[in-house]
Amino acid sequence: MSILKKPVITEKMTQKSEKLGQYAFIVDKKANKIEIKQAVEKMYNVNVVSVNTVNNAIKSKTRFTKAGILQGKKGGQKKAYVTVAKGETIDFYASI
Numbered sequence: 001m002s003i004l005k006k007p008v009i010t011e012k013m014t015q016k017s018e019k020l021g022q023y024a025f026i027v028d029k030k031a032n033k034i035e036i037k038q039a040v041e042k043m044y045n046v047n048v049v050s051v052n053t054v055n056n057a058i059k060s061k062t063r064f065t066k067a068g069i070l071q072g073k074k075g076g077q078k079k080a081y082v083t084v085a086k087g088e089t090i091d092f093y094a095s096i
Helices: 011-019 033-044
Strands: 004-007 022-027 048-056 059-065 068-074 077-084
Touching: 004 033, 011 022, 022 033, 033 048, 033 077
Parallel strands: none
Antiparallel strands: 004 022, 022 077, 048 077, 059 068
16 A cells, blocks of 8 residues: 555645645655655655644536536545755655
8 A cells, every 4th residue: 555646746835835835745645644654754865844634525427418418526536735845855756
């Protein structure tokens, strides 16, 4: 089981990483803050100061088509906002 699924690379998160040293990851729903901190420190060799987590809820979706109304659910996800120690950075593009 991998705790870190993928990093969130958006314009907003790039600005936060430059100013505050904060990075976002989509993580496993069952992972806690201690496991996330250990996984980030092990994978990127940085010191993690704090971890904040957010659970995005499952949303129901409805589409109106010729065949009728189709209903379904869009799965939720868990995000972790990780703050690293001052002066340290995570380079997501180093292994490309």
